Amino acid sequence: MAVYRKFIFVCTGSDCKKNGCKGLLKEAKEVIKHDDHKGKYKLIKTKCMDFCKSGPILVYNNEVIKRCDKGKMKEVLNKG
Ligand code: FES
Numbered sequence: 001m002a003v004y005r006k007f008i009f010v011c012t013g014s015d016c017k018k019n020g021c022k023g024l025l026k027e028a029k030e031v032i033k034h035d036d037h038k039g040k041y042k043l044i045k046t047k048c049m050d051f052c053k054s055g056p057i058l059v060y061n062n063e064v065i066k067r068c069d070k071g072k073m074k075e076v077l078n079k080g
Helices: 014-018 021-033 070-079
Strands: 006-011 041-046 058-060 063-065
Touching: 006 021, 014 021, 021 041, 021 070, 058 070, 063 070
Parallel strands: 006 041
Antiparallel strands: 006 058, 058 063
16 A cells, blocks of 8 residues: 655755754754654755745645644644
């Protein structure tokens, strides 16, 4: 049976790096390793997504989350 995982895209372009995407990636890794999220998500690093001024950028479920932090990320993941 196929395993379906949801994708989480995090921009690692230069402006988002300046705005702390590395910290966001680290937090995202921790969150998706957590028991109730285990195996449900795939984290993808992307190049610039053209929202540079509002970084760090996270895209989940066709939704762009600007100035993303751990709190916002958990909120969108819990929405489903
Ligand atoms: S560097 Fe992240 S959107 Fe441009």
